[in-house]
Structure formats: C-alpha cells, structure tokens
Amino acid sequence: MLVDAVAVAALPESGAARYCQALSPRLMAARSLDVLVLDRGGLSDLAAVPAATRIPFPMVQSSWSGPVDSALIQRVCDHYDIDVVLGSLWTTPLKTPLISIVQDMVAQLRDLAPMHPCDVEKDLALTYAARLLCPSEQTRDDVVSFYPERPPETVRVGHAGREEGRFEPVSQNRVEAFRQTQGLGDDYVLCLGAPCVPDPRESLATTLAAIGQIDFGPLDILCIGQVPEALREEAGVRVTFLDPGPGLDLAAAYSGAMALSFPVARAGAGLPVLDAMARGCPVITTTAGASDEIVKEAVEMVPADDPGALTAALSRLASEPCHRKGLIHRGKAWVREQDWHQTVEILIDMIHETATDPHDPEFHDEWTRLRTLQSRFL
Secondary structure, eight states, rough: EEEEEEHHHOOSSHHHHHHHHHHHHHHHHHOOOOOEEEEEOOOOTTTTTTTEEEEEEOOTTTTTHHHHHHHHHHHHHHTTTTOOOOETTTTOOOOSSEEEOOOOOOHHHHSSSSHHHHHHHHHHHHOOOSSEEEESHHHHHHHHHOOSSSSSSGEOOOOOOOOTSSOOOOOHHHHHHOOOOOHSSSSSEEEEOOOOOOOOHHHHHHHHHHHHHHHSSSOOOEESBOOOOHHHHHHHEEEEEOSSTOOHOOOOOOOHHSEEEEOSSSSTHHHHHHHHHHHTTEEEEESSTHHHHHHHSSSEOOOOTOOOHHHHHHHHHHHHHHHHHHHHHHHHHHHHHHOSHHHHHHHHHHHHHHTSSSOOOHHHHHHHHHHHHHHHHO
C-alpha cells in the first residue's frame, strides 16, 4: 500500500497530519502489509518512517494542480504495483483504490460558495474514496449526511490515541520561562486558531465574550494558530497571538495555562483536548462537539454558543482549586489509557477489504478522462 503524507507536509498540526504520523509506522509493523510513503517535497515530518520506504514526491505549492497530482500519484502506483492508497485532504489517484482519512466536514456543512479549489479537491477525494476513516462518530454522521449515496458501511470510526513524545508534561521552570518570554501573567486562558480548530472565529470570539463577563482579576488570553486579521484587530491588546511553528514551546503553553477554552461545535478528532489534558491543562469544551463523545468524563462541558456558561466554568476553575486539580487528574488518567491499537486494527481491515473490492474499469476510465480534462483547463 501507499501512504500519501500530503497532510503532514502541508498542514503539519492538522488532525489528518497527526493521524498519518501516528498510523504510518504502526501499519509498517503489520506483517500483512507492505507500506511505502509519498514524502512530499522532503518536508514531511516522518521521523518514525524508514528512509528506504519513502518515495520523493512534489510538494503542494501555490501553482499546485489537483488533476496533475492525481496523474503523478497514479504513475507511482503503477510503478510500484500499489493495491491501496491511504490519503487525506486532497489525495486522489486515477485508478488505484483509496482510503481517505477525514479531518472534519466544516467547509462542506457551511455550504460556502464558491468553494476554494482545495475544498473542491477534498470533495472529489471523499467522493472517489472506496472507504473513509473518521476520527469521531460526529464526523461520520456528517459524512453520511452529506454523501447519502455512499454506503454507510464504507465509513468507519477510529479514535485518536496517545502520541509518545508529544504527550509530555514540562517543568515549572520551563513554564515560567515561557510566560516571561511572552509577557503573560500567572493566569492565562489558552484558545486555538487554525489549523487546530476548524473555525478560529468561533473559538476566539466566544472566549473573548466569556472573559469579558468575569468579575475578578484580569485574565490574559493566549491564542495559538492562524486567526483572521479582522478578528485580531477586534481583540486588541487583550490577546497575545502566536503562530504555531518549530520555535514555539507548545508544551509549555499548555502546561502553564489556567485552562484551554475550546468552545467549538465541530473539531474532528479533538486532538487539542488530548494535548491539553496530557500536559495538566483543564479543558472547557462544548456538548455539541466530538469531545462529548470521546472524553466527556475528563473535561468541563458547557452548551455551545453560551459565553455565560463558559464564564461560569472559567470562574469555577479559578476559584475552586480542588475542582481544577480533579479535572487535571482525570485528564491525565484518561490520556494514559488511550492507544492507537483499535484504530490500527480497523484500518487494516479496511485496507484488506478495499484491496479485494471488485474493479470497475468503466468508472475508472471515466474518472481518468475527467481528471485529464481538468488538468488541461484548471
């Protein structure tokens, strides 16, 4: 099989990228599989993947063309006699069967028009794929609702597990150094922008509204991720904005926060919630998100679109040390119990099922003709 590491190279902090990073070495350990990896531009962070199994492949750039990418992927599949491709985001071969990792369905559910070219390619990938792996039942329900023609049994759920090395608490000295470097006080609330959350407006605006109602000392807000410029201007000096990158001490940011404010309705795998809990950061999230399905016993749940409820939850964390310690303890305990074993078993079953599906030459001939035409005009 062939793993396309496009998400790892293009959106390294996205849920799809982290699934690919976690699953690739575990699939290679399976005796029933022979796995190769498309290394996009040599930028894919795949330290756990042996160099001998990596195939150099062009990076997704501003001049990138989805149809041309499909043809190149198919050339690799033909050369190496690939039976199944595991991809995400925009991966679409021409003939080889595809299993696609779904990150979330936010763009499709908003029905934004005209769609960005990358959203169009994502829609094509979800349509072409023989099977889909979703990070939560919520995402699976969204997929089945949006693609009613797809047989529901071809859409499976595999929850995220613990990522060794990423889930590490840090020392108090390191936290203090981070606070001083960023000019943060002892109490700050962490919220996230893209790509960690599908809608940074939803996360930051709700957090700002909630903190504006707090009736005790000022709380700093640290927002990590990409946020629209208009929202940055609206937030003003109340928020410290940091872009995710190699130089950011993300572990210290989580470990030093009073809480992670995660008021999002749809967040795919909810991986930031796992990150926070592993580092001793209490989480406040909504009953409308996937966290309610995955980790509801270890987080503080509030109704969606209710800044007042978020205010009350933040106030309780600040004023009741025992409650905060209880959330920290339950969060760490929950993370320790999570692993990727069940998701890997589900994915291996999907791979073998896909490899033995009947071939439909008429469909693949038409699909190839479509992508060839698109490559000439797009």
